Amino acid sequence: MVRGQFAVPIRCRSCGQAGSVEWDQHCRFEPGIGFRRRLVLVSSGFRNEFASMPSREPKIVCDVCGTVQSEREPA
Numbered sequence: 001m002v003r004g005q006f007a008v009p010i011r012c013r014s015c016g017q018a019g020s021v022e023w024d025q026h027c028r029f030e031p032g033i034g035f036r037r038r039l040v041l042v043s044s045g046f047r048n049e050f051a052s053m054p055s056r057e058p059k060i061v062c063d064v065c066g067t068v069q070s071e072r073e074p075a
């Protein structure tokens with residue numbers, strides 16, 4: 001992890017798979033959307049379904065069971 005990034009632990013609410021995600025500490029403003037963080041890295045066991053579309057919000061999905069993770073739920 002580099003300066004300006006922070007890691008957040010995640011755990012799948014369905015199967016218990018544990019991992020972490022790293023976010024850019026600095027938010028950017030997008031007209032019509034507001035402030036948004038940038039997802040930097042998802043640990044093994046999870047994936048970002050919208051990784052190839054930077055204009056979309058991240059959709060973090062468990063590789064084990066396919067459950068979409070809510071970033072509002074703590075690990």
